[in-house]
Amino acid sequence: MCLAIPGKIVEIAPESSNLATVEVVGVRRKVDLGLLQDDMPETGDWVLIHVGFAMSKISEQDAIDQMQTLRMLGEAEQAIQEVRGYGLDEE
Amino acid sequence: MKFVDEFRDSAVISKIAEGIRRLAGSNRPYRFMEVCGGHTHAIYRFGLKDILPENIELIHGPGCPVCVLPMGRIDDGLSMARDTNVIFTAFGDMMRVPGTQGSPLEHKARGMDVRIVYSPSDALKLAKANPDRHVMFFAIGFETTAPSTALTLMRAKAEGVRNFSVFCNHVTIIPAIRAILDSPDMRLDAFVGPGHVSTVIGCRPYEWIAKDEHKPIVISGFEPLDILQSILMILRQMNAGEHKVENQYKRVVPWDGNRAALRAMAEVFQLRPYFEWRGLGFISQSALSIRDGYAEWDTERRFSVPGVRVTDPKAAQCGEVLKGVLKPVQCKLFGKECTPEHPVGALMVSSEGSCAAYYNYEHRKAMVHILRQPA
Numbered sequence: 001m002c003l004a005i006p007g008k009i010v011e012i013a014p015e016s017s018n019l020a021t022v023e024v025v026g027v028r029r030k031v032d033l034g035l036l037q038d039d040m041p042e043t044g045d046w047v048l049i050h051v052g053f054a055m056s057k058i059s060e061q062d063a064i065d066q067m068q069t070l071r072m073l074g075e076a077e078q079a080i081q082e083v084r085g086y087g088l089d090e091e
Numbered sequence: 092m093k094f095v096d097e098f099r100d101s102a103v104i105s106k107i108a109e110g111i112r113r114l115a116g117s118n119r120p121y122r123f124m125e126v127c128g129g130h131t132h133a134i135y136r137f138g139l140k141d142i143l144p145e146n147i148e149l150i151h152g153p154g155c156p157v158c159v160l161p162m163g164r165i166d167d168g169l170s171m172a173r174d175t176n177v178i179f180t181a182f183g184d185m186m187r188v189p190g191t192q193g194s195p196l197e198h199k200a201r202g203m204d205v206r207i208v209y210s211p212s213d214a215l216k217l218a219k220a221n222p223d224r225h226v227m228f229f230a231i232g233f234e235t236t237a238p239s240t241a242l243t244l245m246r247a248k249a250e251g252v253r254n255f256s257v258f259c260n261h262v263t264i265i266p267a268i269r270a271i272l273d274s275p276d277m278r279l280d281a282f283v284g285p286g287h288v289s290t291v292i293g294c295r296p297y298e299w300i301a302k303d304e305h306k307p308i309v310i311s312g313f314e315p316l317d318i319l320q321s322i323l324m325i326l327r328q329m330n331a332g333e334h335k336v337e338n339q340y341k342r343v344v345p346w347d348g349n350r351a352a353l354r355a356m357a358e359v360f361q362l363r364p365y366f367e368w369r370g371l372g373f374i375s376q377s378a379l380s381i382r383d384g385y386a387e388w389d390t391e392r393r394f395s396v397p398g399v400r401v402t403d404p405k406a407a408q409c410g411e412v413l414k415g416v417l418k419p420v421q422c423k424l425f426g427k428e429c430t431p432e433h434p435v436g437a438l439m440v441s442s443e444g445s446c447a448a449y450y451n452y453e454h455r456k457a458m459v460h461i462l463r464q465p466a
Binding site for chain 1: 238313
């Protein structure tokens with residue numbers, strides 16, 4: 001339930017600074033940056049994502065470790081499925 | 092084979108495990124509670140119990156939001172789905188959770204408009220795309236998830252999206268820990284503190300556990316190494332006669348939490364006087380409701396929600412398991428009437444519930460072992 005998914009910010013939306021495109025193992029989706037407004041990430045930064053919202057900035061190494069943890073927990077597929085589901089793009 | 096053999100840092104893990112064995116000695120039993128369901132899942136998945144010495148017992152805490160949600164709330168939420176104008180949305184975790192009239196998925200099979208969303212903001216998006224329907228989001232989760240719901244409600248209000256509401260079931264972790272510590276049959280030595288909840292609330296809200304209850308608490312990450320290191324840190328404190336809040340998960344958890352997230356929660360939510368937890372009963376000020384300023388987006392105020400109360404089956408001993416008085420396998424229903432496929436009690440409902448985790452790893456492991464025995 002408290003799945004935290006590591007993603008890299010590849011673009012901050014020009015129309016709204018609260019939206020960013022993140023990449024999680026090749027999947028690109030938009031996430032909300034509103035919870036990081038005190039310490040806004042920039043393009044190239046890594047974040048932990050939970051239910052479509054970036055909740056904290058992390059280092060690249062921590063992102064790699066976190067993905068590895070999800071794999072070991074058997075939750076990597078679920079995480080990628082969640083990211084794919086963001087934005088209702090599959091509907 | 093232990094899962095630990097597969098870890099990239101297995102040498103470090105062996106070293107920490109050795110440190111734990113040395114510090115724990117063999118003179119006394121230790122009972123530590125891992126509060127978070129994610130930790131419970133990780134402990135079983137990684138076989139960490141096999142690494143720990145026998146005198147360290149891990150008690151699985153209440154930090155699984157799906158597990159602690161009372162069945163009546165599911166019935167309440169689903170009663171809304173019967174209105175053909177309503178689109179019922181919830182996270183995938185909720186879809187198989189049984190209400191007395193069936194799960195959300197079963198309601199969908201009966202023709203009701205029940206949809207999975209992966210983010211509350213997608214429920215809002217759905218409302219904007221369907222202006223003639225009402226989109227209700229069934230919100231669950233601890234402080235990890237509540238800020239995202241809060242921000243979504245702030246956006247709905249700012250954008251004037253009126254065909255959207257939240258059925259709020261968000262709960263808070265601290266009162267649940269307090270309820271467990273207050274229960275008379277409880278004996279715990281220390282806590283492995285939740286990781287992702289703490290990214291939001293920080294480490295300060297746990298200080299009373301150290302100061303008033305004189306118990307160590309170490310906020311922990313989710314890797315096997317993190318969890319073992321946290322146990323080592325607890326033992327170090329205990330051996331030194333200390334009790335303080337320590338943060339093992341510094342790479343993600345700031346001591347003061349995430350202020351922007353806390354501000355969003357404070358803007359939208361207030362504490363309910365009391366809320367029912369499956370397995371634990373009513374706990375005062377343990378859940379969130381939506382403030383007056385957002386009443387228009389509050390499912391409970393906008394619609395008449397029946398307020399169903401369902402008593403858990405008496406034979407299911409979820410409360411005792413949750414408090415560590417019984418192990419999952421000691422419950423009369425475990426693995427018989429109550430399985431992950433057909434959960435009777437709360438802790439079998441989600442993969443993060445202690446009974447489901449125990450069933451999926453330990454119980455199956457034991458069964459395989461039995462099956463492999465020569466006849």
